[in-house]
Amino acid sequence: MSKKFKALVVSKEGDSFVREIKERSVDDLPEGDVLIKVKYSSLNYKDALSAIGNKGVTRKFPHTPGIDAAGVVAESSDSSFQEGEEVLVTGYDLGMNTDGGFGEYIRVPSEWVVRLPKNLSLRESMIIGTAGFTAGLSVYSLAENNTMPEDGEILVTGATGGVGSIAVALLSKAGYHPVAVTGKMDRENFLKKLGAVRVISRDEADDKSGKPMLKGVWGGAVDTVGGNILATAIKSTKYMGTVTACGLTQSTEFTSSVFPFILRGVRLIGIDSVELPMDIRLNVWNKLANEWKLDNLDYLANEIKLDDVDGYIDSILAGKLSGRTLINLQS
Ligand SMILES: NC(=O)c1ccc[n+]([C@@H]2O[C@H](COP(=O)([O-])OP(=O)(O)OC[C@H]3O[C@@H](n4cnc5c(N)ncnc54)[C@H](OP(=O)(O)O)[C@@H]3O)[C@@H](O)[C@H]2O)c1
Incomplete structure (x- = not known):
């Protein structure tokens, strides 16, 4: 039987966009070689644009936003990634027209997947996130x-x-x-x-x-x-x-x-973080995990649950948030 999971789903109803936490099925995720059980995501300005139907970000609804995701490989048809490995995905089409990290699972092409750098936890990687x-x-x-x-x-x-x-x-x-x-x-x-x-x-x-x-x-x-x-x-x-x-x-x-x-x-x-070539991407992540590793990452982060995301979308659009909003998807 197909795995069910919880996700924030944005649907278009007439001219408005409605946000609800819904149960989804892994079978409905887009095609891709790597299925990831998401442990953490984060809120970025672009996610809020996606959630209000900004056409430059998302054209396809219903949709699950979330341009960031970090978690564990649940299945992979590409042998370069093994089940259980800790990975992260930022950028590319994640959370734009590909269902993103505001759900407990994502499925993506292996070319988008970055192995979690040594010296960084999944949680820390998402305090950093795309921002x-x-x-x-x-x-x-x-x-x-x-x-x-x-x-x-x-x-x-x-x-x-x-x-x-x-x-x-x-x-x-x-x-x-x-x-x-x-x-x-x-x-x-x-x-x-x-x-x-x-x-x-x-x-x-x-x-x-x-x-x-x-x-x-x-x-x-x-x-x-x-x-x-x-x-x-x-x-x-x-x-x-x-x-x-x-x-x-x-x-x-x-x-x-x-x-x-x-x-x-x-x-x-x-500066474009979305289509950045993988060699520069890995170089920057490596710096973030080592010579630039911040001691005050926790000070920068406000941790919320998936159920709280709705209200935070309005706050980021109003420019009211400070620092980073970390989303913990583990129940
Ligand atoms: N190119 C890329 O790859 C890439 C990647 C990530 C983000 N971005 C873009 O970078 C920007 C920042 O992203 P973010 O996630 O940091 O967003 P954010 O958390 O919402 O931060 C944006 C900050 O801009 C300031 N601001 C808000 N409205 C403003 C206004 N009308 N005039 C001047 N300043 C204003 C506020 O800071 P103060 O109150 O402190 O002034 C606000 O906290 C966004 O436009 C996002 O789309 C681009």
Whole structure:
């Protein structure tokens, strides 16, 4: 008899999207070589977009969101993975149009599966999750573009968010001096405890002067919000500094003159955690498990159960959450 399991299911009813915990059957999961019993997942901004029917994320309903999953191989038709092995999946199509980690089982192609890095537990891997992995990839890209700790302070925007908070902690761990930008000044102590050398308000990082260039003050920036805050970071970055761009919570659009690029050699680096080639993916996970392993992962995490996810989706959309929301699927 087919295995039954619990999952959050988003269904389209007319123009609205309804979220319910339902019983599903493993037989209804998409095809793939590896069936994984999910122990932990996490909540990312993109999951909330999927849950409200954002067409850029999910087109097929009913659907189980969850772009992150960590658990144990239950069945594998690919001999490179054995039953009982601890694995994680982030990115690719998981949680987009492939049923994701907000259910007790996922089935995926083996090419998406990452063996749990040594020195990291399943729980820790999902406190990191896509948000933390993206923060890791951003820090990795600063170094790849020769932006080093001695080049100056690194601006981190959307700093209390999943990507932002882990970026602050990782930059600090890697010897950089992160300056956190936030719309939640009451979270200043949280950000300082993560390693921010200073915390500035969102308004201060959102230049409305219309000037094409500002004084170069940042060695680089990890931007998670896009929009005019990204534009401001670019025109405030020092000679040959690196700005990484991964997010869109302020806006998908931004306007810049070419001056920061042609007069200061500023590098703007796009960050994509979804289709990233496996060799770089493993390299970043390896760093997250070893030289960048954070001692304060628990401090960053708020652990919830599958039944609680519904309410947290509304909170992340409203920009109200801080740090990472870990979902424990073990009953
Ligand atoms: N490219 C990739 O591969 C990739 C991977 C993961 C995530 N992302 C993207 O990265 C972004 C952050 O993801 P996340 O999971 O960290 O989301 P999150 O936890 O919701 O954090 C986003 C943060 O952005 C800030 N923010 C919210 N609304 C804003 C606004 N209107 N203007 C300026 N700042 C605002 C808030 O921080 P403060 O209150 O501290 O300012 C919020 O906590 C999202 O856009 C997500 O889609 C991209």
